[in-house]
Amino acid sequence: MAPTRSTSRRVRRRIVTERPPALVTPPAPPAGTPGTTPVIEFRSVSKHYGVGAVGLDQATFSVDPGAFMFLVGSTGSGKSTVMRLLIKELEADSGTLRVAGHDLARIARRRVPFYRRNLGVVFQDFKLLPNRTVHDNVAYALQVTGGSRKDIRAKVPDILRLTGLATKLHNYPDQLSGGEQQRVAIARAFVNHPPLLLADEPTGNLDPETSIGIMQLLYRINRTGTTVLVATHDQAMVNKMRRRVLELSHGRIVRDEASGLYNRDESTREFAARLRNDVPRTPEL
Amino acid sequence: MKVGFFLRESLRSLRRNAAPSFAAVATILLTMLVIGVFIPIVQATTGAANDVRKRVLVDVYLKTDAKPADVARVQQLLQGTPGVKRVEYVSKAQAYAQQKAKDPAAFALLGSNPLPDTFRITPTDPGNVLKLKSELAPTATSGGTATPLDRSIDEVRDQKADTTKILQVTRFVKLMAGSLAVLLVLASIFLIANTIRLSLYARRREIEVMKLVGATDWFIRWPFVIEGIVVGAFGTALAIAVLAVGKIALLDPLANDFALISSPQTIGFSALIAIMLAAGVGISALGSGLSLRRFLRV
Numbered sequence: 001m002a003p004t005r006s007t008s009r010r011v012r013r014r015i016v017t018e019r020p021p022a023l024v025t026p027p028a029p030p031a032g033t034p035g036t037t038p039v040i041e042f043r044s045v046s047k048h049y050g051v052g053a054v055g056l057d058q059a060t061f062s063v064d065p066g067a068f069m070f071l072v073g074s075t076g077s078g079k080s081t082v083m084r085l086l087i088k089e090l091e092a093d094s095g096t097l098r099v100a101g102h103d104l105a106r107i108a109r110r111r112v113p114f115y116r117r118n119l120g121v122v123f124q125d126f127k128l129l130p131n132r133t134v135h136d137n138v139a140y141a142l143q144v145t146g147g148s149r150k151d152i153r154a155k156v157p158d159i160l161r162l163t164g165l166a167t168k169l170h171n172y173p174d175q176l177s178g179g180e181q182q183r184v185a186i187a188r189a190f191v192n193h194p195p196l197l198l199a200d201e202p203t204g205n206l207d208p209e210t211s212i213g214i215m216q217l218l219y220r221i222n223r224t225g226t227t228v229l230v231a232t233h234d235q236a237m238v239n240k241m242r243r244r245v246l247e248l249s250h251g252r253i254v255r256d257e258a259s260g261l262y263n264r265d266e267s268t269r270e271f272a273a274r275l276r277n278d279v280p281r282t283p284e285l
Numbered sequence: 286m287k288v289g290f291f292l293r294e295s296l297r298s299l300r301r302n303a304a305p306s307f308a309a310v311a312t313i314l315l316t317m318l319v320i321g322v323f324i325p326i327v328q329a330t331t332g333a334a335n336d337v338r339k340r341v342l343v344d345v346y347l348k349t350d351a352k353p354a355d356v357a358r359v360q361q362l363l364q365g366t367p368g369v370k371r372v373e374y375v376s377k378a379q380a381y382a383q384q385k386a387k388d389p390a391a392f393a394l395l396g397s398n399p400l401p402d403t404f405r406i407t408p409t410d411p412g413n414v415l416k417l418k419s420e421l422a423p424t425a426t427s428g429g430t431a432t433p434l435d436r437s438i439d440e441v442r443d444q445k446a447d448t449t450k451i452l453q454v455t456r457f458v459k460l461m462a463g464s465l466a467v468l469l470v471l472a473s474i475f476l477i478a479n480t481i482r483l484s485l486y487a488r489r490r491e492i493e494v495m496k497l498v499g500a501t502d503w504f505i506r507w508p509f510v511i512e513g514i515v516v517g518a519f520g521t522a523l524a525i526a527v528l529a530v531g532k533i534a535l536l537d538p539l540a541n542d543f544a545l546i547s548s549p550q551t552i553g554f555s556a557l558i559a560i561m562l563a564a565g566v567g568i569s570a571l572g573s574g575l576s577l578r579r580f581l582r583v
Contacts, residue, residue, distance in 0.1 A: 087497070110502060113496070113500055113501045114499065114501075115499075116497065116498070116499035127497065129490065129491055129494060140498070144500035144504055144505075145500065146287070146504075192498075
């Protein structure tokens with residue numbers, strides 16, 4: 001066991017130090033993003049499930065560091081495929097997928113855990129452990145990645161304060177409301193301060209009022225410099241936030257707007273832009 | 286801290302599925318009992334058989350009228366025969382003295398010495414006794430009585446019946462014990478695999494979360510491997526305890542009366558314990574590994 005521990009520490013440190021884009025030379029970034037390496041870069045990525053079922057079809061987009069982006073689309077449009085490709089639960093059939101300059105196809109299977117430590121992931125069903133308290137659920141993320149007791153004592157109370165759970169420390173998940181459970185999940189995802197936070201339908205099970213609170217929390221996390229990618233059905237939320245929106249349909253990207261609405265109804269600004277023949281698309285495309 | 290974490294996790298899941306764990310412990314106990322009992326038994330019987338095999342001799346009886354010159358000639362002949370390891374000459378007088386020492390009364394009745402001069406031949410390979418015998422006294426092609434190689438040889442004899450019987454029995458015991466042990470080892474492996482599989486199933490959510498937050502494959506596996514090993518070690522410890530009780534209560538008092546039990550060739554008790562522990566841990570590690578390979582896609 002001792003060797004495992006030392007290896008994991010060593011490898012982890014290496015990955016973390018590899019994080020600055022200088023180490024990996026990404027291919028020339030797509031036109032329009034001078035200088036910065038995108039946090040996420042899809043280049044004609046395709047993923048098919050079995051015969052005929054399309055997960056993702058020639059998707060190309062990139063996300064800049066510090067962005068807050070929505071991924072919208074009906075069920076089966078490929079939102080979850082994007083998420084699962086990003087956490088390397090799935091492999092792309094073709095195309096290149098880079099996260100912070102790392103080509104995901106080149107990460108060896110046994111290095112995947114170390115890659116995942118640089119991501120925070122939040123799901124619709126929270127994925128909390130029912131037999132552990134709020135504190136232990138969050139601490140678990142640190143424990144399994146080899147965090148020391150000291151680490152846990154330093155980080156967990158902080159993150160619980162940030163997520164507004166300081167008073168629920170010793171409660172079990174089934175004693176919490178849905179919104180509170182999702183906060184615990186977000187706290188667990190963010191306790192390592194990953195540079196990228198993925199949220200797959202984080203408000204899918206919550207009422208609108210609670211959803212606002214969760215979105216606020218994600219926004220607060222985004223303000224610390226973390227890139228946040230949210231896949232959602234929550235129309236009202238997307239419309240209110242006015243952030244970049246990427247719409248998928250049958251695995252294709254059908255819309256990419258810098259500050260879009262959930263639906264394709266045009267704002268007056270867009271309308272005017274279209275009249276001037278200058279559609280305000282994101283520079284990456 | 287890490288080791289503590291793994292231990293806590295594995296004990297926690299052992300408590301949670303106590304029934305399959307108990308089944309696995311019971312099978313391991315049984316397997317180890319069989320192994321622990323049969324290793325000494327097979328050793329003792331093999332030792333006894335080897336003893337007899339070593340004593341497997343071919344006796345060459347000379348005719349009573351054989352002269353010293355004949356004796357010397359036959360001795361030359363025997364020593365030159367391939368497959369002969371040692372030739373020992375027992376003269377009439379020596380044979381008489383030996384037999385008389387065994388049963389003085391019977392020999393006192395005999396006026397003269399009826400025993401012939403004898404050569405006791407030790408073959409290089411005990412299995413070759415028959416071949417050697419037929420070489421020294423080839424049977425006529427038409428069958429019938431064997432004609433010895435030399436005219437002074439009266440008869441060539443071996444203890445064929447005795448030896449084959451003993452060899453057969455040892456082979457049978459070995460085969461039975463071996464197949465029983467193999468079957469029980471397999472059963473233990475699969476029961477442990479099943480226990481681990483259930484515990485994997487019970488903890489699939491935890492495993493999912495572990496993968497999500499970036500636990501390494503081995504970090505996820507260790508608690509299950511430890512769980513399997515705890516089951517194996519516990520079962521083996523019970524078996525050792527039972528064996529120790531059996532040894533103290535049954536074998537030790539009998540050891541003075543039965544040569545087989547006190548046979549010096551059998552394994553020492555501490556060595557037996559070491560072997561059993563190694564086998565128990567090995568079996569359980571194998572069982573855990575089997576389940577982890579099949580059901581834990583990390």
